[in-house]
Structure formats: C-alpha cells, structure tokens
Amino acid sequence: MRDVRLDRYQEYIKRHGLTEQQVLDQVDETFGEPLLVVAAGSVISGFGNDTSDLDLYTVVEDDVASLLPLMSYPNGARIDAVLCGARQLLDSHRELGSDTWPPRQVKPGDIWAKRKAIDAITRYGLGLPLFGTERWTAWQRRLQAEAHGWMSDWHAVDAYRMRAAARALLTHKPLVAGIRAGDALMAALERHALARGEPYFKWKWLGEKLERLGDSQALSAYEQALSPPLSERDVPRYVESTEDLLHSYLGDVDTxxxxxxxxxxxxxxxxxxxxxxxxxxxxxxxxxxxxxxxxxxxxxxxxxxxxxxxxxxxxxxxxxxxxxxxxxxxxxxxxxx
Known part of the structure; x- marks a missing residue:
C-alpha cells in the first residue's frame, strides 16, 4: 500500500520546488552526521496549509543541549529541524516503555512531563522516515508500534482526571465544572480517533481528525464538548449527558x-x-x-x-x-x- 505520508511530503516539496536532497541539506551536522531523519508535524499528518512548516526530527550521535528548532527557508518553504542526541532519545524511549500510565506514584509536574515526553518521541515514531541507518530505521518502526499504546493510556487517564474534576467542581464552581466535563469528553474522543487511525498527538486537530474519519456521531459529541453551558442551572444536565458519552467511548478501559x-x-x-x-x-x-x-x-x-x-x-x-x-x-x- 502506498504511504499517504509520502504523498503529502512529496506534494509539499514539489509545491516549493525542492528536491529531497535539498530538504535533507537543511539538517545541521554540527552535532554529528544524522542517524535518522523523520519528517513530521501537521504537513505529514495531513492538516497543514499553504503556510505550514515542515518539521524534520533528526537523531545525531552527540548530545544536543537544546531542542529548539533550527529554521531555514529554502525556496520560501519553512523547514524546522529539531536535533536530538541518540543517547537522550533512547533514554526517553526506555523510560516511557518501562513505566505504566497511570503510574504507581504521581506528583505535581508528572502529567506535564509525561505529555511533553509523548509529544516529543511520537514525532519520531509517527513521522515519515527520510533517511536512517539500518539500526535506527528498525528502532523507528518499533517506536511506531509502541506509541499507540502510550497515547491511548494518556488520553484515557486525562479523560477520567477531567471527569473527576468536573464532579468535584459541580457544587462550588458549576460553570468551571462544565468546562472540565467538556475537556474529559475531548480526551475520550482523542482516544477514539487514535483507535481509528488518527494518531497525531495534537489536540487542536481533533475536529479535523473526526471529520476525516467521517464519524458524524463523534463530531456531534465533539460539538457538545466545545459548547459547555453558559448558565449554571444547565450544568448538571450537561455533566450528566457528557458522562453518558464518556462511558460509551471509555467502556473498555479497566480502571x-x-x-x-x-x-x-x-x-x-x-x-x-x-x-x-x-x-x-x-x-x-x-x-x-x-x-x-x-x-x-x-x-x-x-x-x-x-x-x-x-x-x-x-x-x-x-x-x-x-x-x-x-x-x-x-x-x-x-x-x-
């Protein structure tokens, strides 16, 4: 089967009059020769537009002090190259693979750190490999298979956490409770979209994911998640309705x-x-x-x-x-x- 990610990549570089080699030339080799180069981001996931940038995630031998992208503009295209040292990336992969989510012990800061780690490493696993050694392309394929489980667990925990917050806030701050109930439903819908082949770990594209899936029922739930009540008296009914939907999307989760x-x-x-x-x-x-x-x-x-x-x-x-x-x-x- 033809890889749709490759079609999106080739369409992007063709639009800007670039060759594949010109794209690879944008990778900085200050920290060593590339071991793996992966094209990722909204362009490869199919949500980009005429002004979107192409993200290149690159593994190099040496440790890299910063993960800030190195931007270049060949032929007017914006290419953001992110470098990561091989040891750093393998350590992150090992840590994600050895931990359960939710963990045995959790403390403030863990959720933000987990989300950041999943967001960073899934770019390598879900993107389109442009270049790589045999070892690193095999690693990329293995990572692709593992990433779905990490993201599914993340969305499920996030949904139940937001549901608990909505319940606790209902009496004290009902309007905020409505917002949290909507957040819980959006997390459940992210997991639903992931299970049906939309894995991109970027919540701002949830509506587009469901649209592309042609899932009218989920789109209706998404509209509800985005429209919490503006009146306190309507919140209890909204929270109850949202919980019903949560059960339909999360019924398989063993909590x-x-x-x-x-x-x-x-x-x-x-x-x-x-x-x-x-x-x-x-x-x-x-x-x-x-x-x-x-x-x-x-x-x-x-x-x-x-x-x-x-x-x-x-x-x-x-x-x-x-x-x-x-x-x-x-x-x-x-x-x-």
Missing part, C-alpha cells in the same frame, strides 16, 4: 486499580492560628479550615474513581489549592475492594 490522588498544589502552604489553619497559595488566595479537619495539615488524599470526597478536600480543590492526579494502587487500607 479497577486506578485511584485519584489529591496533593498540595505547588505554592500552597499551611499556617496555624489557634483553632483554625489558614491554607494559602502564593499569598494570592486563602481559605480557613478547622484544626481537626482532614485538610488541617499538608497530606495526600486518595479516592477510588467513584468514591465521594471529603467535603473539605473538595472545597480546597475547588479553590485551586490541591492538585489532582491519577495513579495505580491496590486496595485502600481498611476498605474492601
């Missing part, structure tokens, strides 16, 4: 060992004032809790996905003082599974 983990957000501190404790974040917002409250001092609060949160935990989360993550865990102490 039995998943737990919600709430921890102090970065910048949150506790100060004692007699019978009350003052919880503040960056000195910009504060909330008073009783000394005997379950959130009277810093800690970690863990719940099953369907479990009701302690009211004080929910209140602090709603004030953006607690961070919400998802982790793998066994039975909670003293509680039946």
């Amino acid at each position: 039995g060992s998943w737990r919600l983990s709430l921890q102090p957000a970065v910048g949150t501190s506790w100060e004692s004032f007699g019978e009350e404790h003052l919880v503040s974040r960056w000195g910009l917002r504060a909330a008073a809790v009783s000394a005997g409250s379950s959130v009277g001092e810093p800690g970690t609060w863990t719940y099953r996905l369907s479990e009701t949160w302690d009211p004080d935990v929910e209140a602090l989360f709603s004030e953006d003082m607690l961070w919400l993550g998802v982790q793998q865990a066994g039975p909670l102490p003293g509680q039946p599974e």
